[in-house]
Amino acid sequence: RKSVVRITTGSQALDELLGGGIETLCITEAFGEFRSGKTQLAHTLCVSTQLPIHMHGGNGKVAYIDTEGTFRPERIVPIAERFGMDANAVLDNIIYARAYTYEHQYNLLLGLAAKMAEEPFRLLIVDSVIALFRVDFSGRGELAERQQKLAQMLSRLTKIAEEFNVAVYITNQVIADPGGGMFITDPKKPAGGHVLAHAATIRLMLRKGKGEQRVCKIFDAPNLPEGEAISFYIIYTVTSGGIMD
Numbered sequence: 001r002k003s004v005v006r007i008t009t010g011s012q013a014l015d016e017l018l019g020g021g022i023e024t025l026c027i028t029e030a031f032g033e034f035r036s037g038k039t040q041l042a043h044t045l046c047v048s049t050q051l052p053i054h055m056h057g058g059n060g061k062v063a064y065i066d067t068e069g070t071f072r073p074e075r076i077v078p079i080a081e082r083f084g085m086d087a088n089a090v091l092d093n094i095i096y097a098r099a100y101t102y103e104h105q106y107n108l109l110l111g112l113a114a115k116m117a118e119e120p121f122r123l124l125i126v127d128s129v130i131a132l133f134r135v136d137f138s139g140r141g142e143l144a145e146r147q148q149k150l151a152q153m154l155s156r157l158t159k160i161a162e163e164f165n166v167a168v169y170i171t172n173q174v175i176a177d178p179g180g181g182m183f184i185t186d187p188k189k190p191a192g193g194h195v196l197a198h199a200a201t202i203r204l205m206l207r208k209g210k211g212e213q214r215v216c217k218i219f220d221a222p223n224l225p226e227g228e229a230i231s232f233y234i235i236y237t238v239t240s241g242g243i244m245d
């Protein structure tokens, strides 16, 4: 049996909310409006995953699948410096691929599994997991097929998490929810419907606060009653050095 590794997010408050950091062997999803910090958290995790275990890292490499073209190697540099790591060495351990269609995204995962069998990876990022599905299946009547393909992709991600003991961090978008849905005060909900809701073990809802502050709420943690959100939230800051308290 593989044992869970917890990787620091860079924010102590967020780590505490997560029980020590984002976990291997499962999928952690971050959803929230634009500029809420989903991609900057991904950048931070690219670095912190490479820290040794005793520094709350994962001592492993990172695979980054980018569907929006928002990965910035130059953003990694100040984050690496903040953690006292050599930026070039950190960048060398990030395997990056840009995906252009949902099929391409799926095929990249198949290729990555082969790589992960040979090298010690500890994190797989897909930013964003759903954007290409929303483009490739934009027509009415295509929703059922989209959800089926999405389920296939998510099941592949779960397999990778379990087989290679990696943390899977995916980002998601929010869509309008006229019914109010899970957020009475916020007429938005995560995209992907129940297929995504059931695949992600941990769902983080990110929201903009004052200035560089961001608010995070956690949903669907396994230790909580189903569908119930933790009633408290934490605040972290987005900086050039990554996510911080």
Ligand code: ATP
Pocket (backbone or CB within 6 Å): 032, 033, 034, 035, 036, 037, 038, 039, 040, 041, 070, 075, 238, 239, 240, 241
């Ligand atoms: P989207 O939905 O558009 O993908 P996002 O949730 O991924 O948005 P980020 O790209 O992570 O959002 O941006 C979050 C915030 O981080 C933004 O307010 C941005 O101004 C800030 N930010 C990004 N890079 C830096 C940096 N190098 N220094 C300081 N702040 C930054």
Ligand code: MG
Pocket (backbone or CB within 6 Å): 038, 039, 040, 070, 127
């Ligand atoms: Mg982003």
